[in-house]
Amino acid sequence: MKRYAVHRTAAAPASRAIASVALAITVTAFFAKRFGFIDADVFVLSLLFSACVALLAFVAAVVAFQRIWSKGGPGVPAALTAVLFAVAALFPPTVVGGMMITSGGVNDVATNQVDPPELKMQAVVEQQPFLNWTTGFLKETAYPFLSGLPQQAALRRFEPDGRTADIVPRRYRIAPGQLHVAGAKALENLNWTIVDELPPDLLDAATRLQAEGETGILGLKFDVVLRIRPDSVGALLDVRSRSRTSLRDLSTNAGQIRTVFDEIDRVLLETYGNLARVSVEEGEEEEELPPIVLEDQRDVIPLPGFKPYFEDTETIDPDAADLPDLEG
Template sequence: MKQYAVYKTASAPVSRTIGAIALAIALTAFVAKRFGLVDADVFVLSLTCAAILAIVAIVAALAAFQRIWSYGGPGVSEALIGTFFGVLALVPPSIVIGTLVASPGANDISTDKIDPPELKSEKIASSQPFLNWATVKLEENVWPLVSGLSISPSSQGRDLSRNSADIVPRRYRIAPGQLHVAGAKALENLNWTVVDELPPDLLDAATRLQAEGVTRYLGLKFDVALRIRPDQVGALLDVRSRSRTPLQDLSTNAGQIRTVFAEIDRVLLETYGDLARLSVEEGELEDELTPEIVEDPREVVPLPGFKPYFGDDELSAPDDPDATDLEG
């Protein structure tokens, strides 16, 4: 009996091979960026290449399924493996691009939006032309479109303000020098490196701290500045967090500021034991600064409500305005 050749599709093995290459590139780029072996541009370009290869692998797998359905033959397992590798390779680029699109302007946040704390060293990475170009294109083309798809601009503004409602200056009932020590201890506990400091020369003098940290997953560097100034109730703390690249990790700059506040509160709690006695809310501040009227505790002699009258006519006041009591 004559045997016919079994049809074999070439798309299935191609899909498996390209999918494996795409996954390898994505994982290598992620690990290299986490340990600081590549800069932001190389990382983004590597993920872009991995995403393109992953899409090619998925398309080849779909073509293989169609050919196998029409002509039969082996290759289903290879096409499935190529699809699985391609989907996995698309995850890191999707997360990075998603954070860029969903967090416009979130690379520099401060509690004082009018006069933010100063960052001495401008260490924003300059060797990332591709990422800078991509950010500009997102600002021009993608972010306006995403904003237009929202329900209304007012609701979007309310959501943004609600998400950053706690990113405000904080007041403490301690001297600026004491708060400076607590801030330095908090940065040390967070394993952030202090790169600039203005220590207090007096207990009530203004101070500042600047630290450098890295995010947990991608190892992205960011700068945090703490500014401490004298205030009516003690000390006023402002915090600023700025990323050195437009890339966003799962921990945002707003999250870094919240982390600083929480760690300072923990240090103050361990040091003084009563955090409610030290921190001051805005409502409490208005009550404290309202002047109280203090009544004079001295006794006051009451004044008579009428002019005393004496019955002696000689002591009464003369009718003539020019006359005097000395006239005989």
């Protein structure tokens, strides 16, 4: 009995090998960026290269399926594995690119865009030439097109200045020094590192806090600033969040500000109970509200959360001072 040679296509094992390389590049780039071994530019370029390799593997798998269909022979499992690996390798670049496109290029959000809190930068944006070029290209092409879509505007609720409608300053009916302590505690609870601080020398003095954090998935660095000033109600809080790169993670700058507000509210609730805070809408007239006097009902004397600082630290010797005798 005559036996015919079985047709074997070389495209099937080749597509599997190429897809394996693409997936390995994607996984390596992700973990290298998460643990800080590469910067954002190298990460994006690695994802772009892995996406190109994955597309090549997908095309090779399609060719393998076509040849197996027309000429028969083995290779279906290898081609299916190539498709699976190619899709897995394409998923992270697609998500990262999609978040960069839909973000609108906003990487600096503040509750007061006219007079934002001062930010001492910890990184230089010029060190990311490829991302800077990509962001500029998207601003000229993709962002204007997406801003015209009504569903995108409704989904993101972005105002023309790039922030969301609920990101506004807040008033708290406590002294600025007390709000400063609550803000520092909130940043500590969020595991963000305080890199700069203007502590209150008096209970009603203006204060400032700057913290450094990183996103949960890619470990992208961002800076958050809390500015606390005296107000007719008690204290006025402004928050600013700025990303150090145009690369996007699942969390946004507006989300970081909301997280700060929520954590401060939680700290104040644990400390003082139900303490009302008032959001400051744009253009509204300042309303004169009476401050709330906090009364501590505990049996023990509470210790202050911070030590007041006074410039004049000289002590007065009562024996050496020439004081009038009040007796007689």
